Amino acid sequence: MVSGSKQTAAKNILNKDLADIKGIGPAYLKRLNKLGLKTVGDLLRYFPFRYQDFSENKKIADLVLGETANVEATIEKIKTNHIWARKLSITEATIADETGSLKAVWYNQPYLEKNLPVGALVSLAGKVTQNKKAKNKLFLSNPAYEIISLTGESRSFNSKHTQGLIPVYSETRGLTSRALRYFIKPIIDEYANTLVDGLPEEILKTYKLYPLGRAFKEIHFPTSIDTAERARKRFTFEEVFLTQIHLLQLRAKFQTLKAPKIKADVDLVKQFLEKLPFQLTRSQKEALWQIMQDMETGRPMNRLLEGDVGSGKTLVALLSSLLVTRQGWQVTVMAPTAILAKQHFQTFTKFLDGFPGKVCLLTANESLLSDDGLIGSVPKPLLIKKICNGEPMIIIGTHALIQKKVKPTKLGLVVIDEQHRFGTEQRKTLGSNIAVTGGQKIWPHLLSMTATPIPRTLSLAIYGNIDISILKEMPADRKPITTKVILPYQQAAIYDFVRSEAKLGHQTFVICPRIEPPIIEGDANLPQNARKNLLAYGEWLEQDVKSVKQEYETFSQDIWPDLRVGMLHGKMKVQEKDEAMLKMMRGDLDVLVATSVIEIGIDVPHATIMIIEGAELFGLAQLHQFRGRVGRRDIQSYCYLFAKDSAKTVSARLKIMEKNNDGFSLAEKDLLLRGPGDFLGHKQSGIPDLIMNALKNTELIEAAQKEAKKILASDPTLKIHPNLLTRYEEFKSKVHLE
Ligand code: ADP
Numbered sequence: 018m019v020s021g022s023k024q025t026a027a028k029n030i031l032n033k034d035l036a037d038i039k040g041i042g043p044a045y046l047k048r049l050n051k052l053g054l055k056t057v058g059d060l061l062r063y064f065p066f067r068y069q070d071f072s073e074n075k076k077i078a079d080l081v082l083g084e085t086a087n088v089e090a091t092i093e094k095i096k097t098n099h100i101w102a103r104k105l106s107i108t109e110a111t112i113a114d115e116t117g118s119l120k121a122v123w124y125n126q127p128y129l130e131k132n133l134p135v136g137a138l139v140s141l142a143g144k145v146t147q148n149k150k151a152k153n154k155l156f157l158s159n160p161a162y163e164i165i166s167l168t169g170e171s172r173s174f175n176s177k178h179t180q181g182l183i184p185v186y187s188e189t190r191g192l193t194s195r196a197l198r199y200f201i202k203p204i205i206d207e208y209a210n211t212l213v214d215g216l217p218e219e220i221l222k223t224y225k226l227y228p229l230g231r232a233f234k235e236i237h238f239p240t241s242i243d244t245a246e247r248a249r250k251r252f253t254f255e256e257v258f259l260t261q262i263h264l265l266q267l268r269a270k271f272q273t274l275k276a277p278k279i280k281a282d283v284d285l286v287k288q289f290l291e292k293l294p295f296q297l298t299r300s301q302k303e304a305l306w307q308i309m310q311d312m313e314t315g316r317p318m319n320r321l322l323e324g325d326v327g328s329g330k331t332l333v334a335l336l337s338s339l340l341v342t343r344q345g346w347q348v349t350v351m352a353p354t355a356i357l358a359k360q361h362f363q364t365f366t367k368f369l370d371g372f373p374g375k376v377c378l379l380t381a382n383e384s385l386l387s388d389d390g391l392i393g394s395v396p397k398p399l400l401i402k403k404i405c406n407g408e409p410m411i412i413i414g415t416h417a418l419i420q421k422k423v424k425p426t427k428l429g430l431v432v433i434d435e436q437h438r439f440g441t442e443q444r445k446t447l448g449s450n451i452a453v454t455g456g457q458k459i460w461p462h463l464l465s466m467t468a469t470p471i472p473r474t475l476s477l478a479i480y481g482n483i484d485i486s487i488l489k490e491m492p493a494d495r496k497p498i499t500t501k502v503i504l505p506y507q508q509a510a511i512y513d514f515v516r517s518e519a520k521l522g523h524q525t526f527v528i529c530p531r532i533e534p535p536i537i538e539g540d541a542n543l544p545q546n547a548r549k550n551l552l553a554y555g556e557w558l559e560q561d562v563k564s565v566k567q568e569y570e571t572f573s574q575d576i577w578p579d580l581r582v583g584m585l586h587g588k589m590k591v592q593e594k595d596e597a598m599l600k601m602m603r604g605d606l607d608v609l610v611a612t613s614v615i616e617i618g619i620d621v622p623h624a625t626i627m628i629i630e631g632a633e634l635f636g637l638a639q640l641h642q643f644r645g646r647v648g649r650r651d652i653q654s655y656c657y658l659f660a661k662d663s664a665k666t667v668s669a670r671l672k673i674m675e676k677n678n679d680g681f682s683l684a685e686k687d688l689l690l691r692g693p694g695d696f697l698g699h700k701q702s703g704i705p706d707l708i709m710n711a712l713k714n715t716e717l718i719e720a721a722q723k724e725a726k727k728i729l730a731s732d733p734t735l736k737i738h739p740n741l742l743t744r745y746e747e748f749k750s751k752v753h754l755e
């Protein structure tokens with residue numbers, strides 16, 4: 018154990034402002050701050066993403082071509098040559114130890130001539146390379162360097178850059194790994210042994226985790242790759258553990274709030290189901306049952322309904338809404354677009370036909386009310402007044418409108434459709450619309466829905482405060498969609514097929530990665546995934562990426578002049594977009610050429626073909642979402658992934674789509690192949706690296722969850738664990754989870 022005075026000193030050091038650290042000047046301070054690093058603790062938690070292996074210490078005579086090694090040697094000569102025409106400078110040094118001599122060469126670092134004076138004893142590390150002209154001559158190319166002594170005398174020194182495993186950090190302009198090592202090493206050397214650990218001792222022992230100081234040392238300057246990994250495991254555990262504490266506390270707080278007690282009216286449900294032309298799937302029944310149980314408790318429900326596209330989430334929401342309005346409360350159903358809101362309104366009124374009650378639609382351009390099944394247009398102010406008066410009804414609209422204009426005073430349930438489309442902050446405010454009844458705050462129940470399957474590990478790690486219901490199976494009448502990767506020479510046949518389907522009254526979507534033709538690097542119109550691929554493949558600029566406008570011309574004039582072709586993209590006016598989409602829904606178009614805006618859950622029952630151009634540019638989960646736009650009836654549907662050529666990795670990825678119709682397993686694959694941003698949507702991908710790291714380790718997540726529960730059970734406010742509390746407070750101020 019550390020002594021009391023040391024504890025305070027150590028606490029101070031982690032909280033200490035970097036401005037107060039010797040050796041960090043104002044210029045560097047600015048760059049560090051830009052990375053979000055304000056305190057010593059922040060800096061120490063800026064972990065390297067890999068290590069350079071300079072652990073091989075060698076004598077010059079023993080160096081072997083191609084190896085990466087470290088030598089200690091004296092500078093015998095050093096000189097810089099400038100090749101002005103090529104804006105190049107070459108600094109060449111001759112170094113020697115007792116076994117021989119060797120050249121070292123640096124490019125564009127002319128200052129080294131001064132920094133590494135003749136006579137100095139230096140430690141160099143780098144790749145042993147062969148001289149192109151004189152093949153028997155080896156040299157070190159751009160080696161990392163450190164001075165041991167200027168006078169040339171040998172002494173023990175504390176290497177930061179050239180010996181052992183050297184940390185490599187993600188760098189920004191003007192802040193190199195070398196600089197970061199320079200700042201971090203002395204802090205670790207001086208304070209590592211005195212740091213106060215937030216993690217309780219028993220936990221460290223049980224899971225064989227390094228204590229904080231050792232972990233910092235080993236993650237930055239590891240003894241071996243194994244110790245570095247153990248250090249990382251400790252921090253991952255810590256991150257997951259703190260996240261779990263946070264989520265559990267949120268949950269506990271939620272449990273103290275009051276919500277309407279909605280009786281599980283089984284008779285009403287039966288009555289509804291008798292009129293339904295089909296059977297609910299088993300999962301739909303289970304989800305509904307869970308929701309009914311949640312809402313009966315009188316504490317606010319916070320449930321996420323996850324189900325693949327077409328699995329029938331709307332119906333579950335509809336039944337839940339029916340229960341709530343029937344008991345005198347209001348329901349808001351929020352959709353990300355006006356079209357989708359309208360579609361929900363139609364679905365709700367259709368299925369609720371014969372059931373007394375009110376359903377209304379509120380979008381920018383429309384305000385409709387269905388009163389006991391009689392649908393009519395109602396002036397918006399009047400409708401809003403009814404809502405503010407607390408009249409029980411189901412209010413369907415876009416989230417934007419409902420949030421801004423409408424204050425339901427008797428809100429019992431909030432349904433958020435396509436929740437992954439909303440930012441985290443937005444969702445927070447959506448759920449915070451509170452009804453005040455008799456001076457007591459009553460919180461609405463919250464049901465979010467998403468077609469984005471969240472892998473189990475991820476939901477364990479970051480959604481611990483939310484209950485999840487999953488619709489596992491598809492309605493029985495669905496035919497699996499036939500998916501095929503199409504190479505350029507096969508496209509013509511597909512175009513013909515589109516025509517023959519159109520003759521049967523079947524429609525086609527064509528998705529293009531871009532709106533407009535010019536390809537400009539960093540263009541904001543690129544889909545998120547494409548931008549990622551830009552980095553990943555680098556060759557994206559050479560690809561001829563299809564744009565909606567261009568393809569619309571080609572299709573409507575050259576390929577399908579006889580068909581009715583429409584266009585839809587994010588730059589069109591809202592009305593134009595609605596118009597195009599409604600035409601498609603009514604069957605007034607045979608083909609709709611669109612960007613990924615189509616992704617959102619629109620139901621076009623007669624669409625049977627989904628063509629995705631530049632399919633390589635999208636993530637698997639997103640491709641699956643597109644595919645979900647077809648196959649909504651019992652008619653056979655098709656998804657064609659247009660690939661540029663048969664570039665191996667790309668087509669292998671797309672081939673997964675051919676065999677796999679299950680959104681869940683695709684999301685898991687995406688997670689492993691490309692990271693979480695792709696399937697969560699970019700708004701949500703602010704997941705800390707360490708959590709990302711944890712996703713591959715279910716056991717660790719489960720252990721951290723178990724320990725968090727255990728601690729909170731005996732010490733709900735963490736009073737008995739002051740060090741943990743301090744760390745938790747700090748964590749909370751930095752991490753923005755729900
Ligand atoms: P999503 O989960 O993608 O939102 P929807 O709720 O829009 O799916 O449902 C897709 C279609 O399936 C709708 O036309 C809906 O009426 C229908 N549907 C829902 N449940 C069933 C079921 N159990 N059996 C048959 N069809 C169903």
Ligand code: MG
Pocket residue numbers: 330331434618
């Ligand atoms: Mg839906």
